[in-house]
Amino acid sequence: MTVMGGVNQLERDLIRMRQREGIGLAKKEGKYRGRVKKYPSKHEGINYAVELYRERNMTVKKICKITNVSRSALYRKLAERK
Numbered sequence: 001m002t003v004m005g006g007v008n009q010l011e012r013d014l015i016r017m018r019q020r021e022g023i024g025l026a027k028k029e030g031k032y033r034g035r036v037k038k039y040p041s042k043h044e045g046i047n048y049a050v051e052l053y054r055e056r057n058m059t060v061k062k063i064c065k066i067t068n069v070s071r072s073a074l075y076r077k078l079a080e081r082k
Helices: 002-029 042-053 060-067 069-080
Strands: none
Touching: 042 060, 042 069, 060 069
């Protein structure tokens, strides 16, 4: 059993190595961009949500409902902008 486990581990390592090489090649060619941000810095909803939060007239829950922005995204943006 340990021999089969070792062979399996070696095969997985080879697959990961080939994957990393492929990703590196794709990045050089400009084909690999990664995940697209849901709320870029120019997103109107997140900017309005931050503005409402700074005015301190509404709860976070209400702000998120109005702007259709998740609570965690709002807190993340607030932490970035401090």
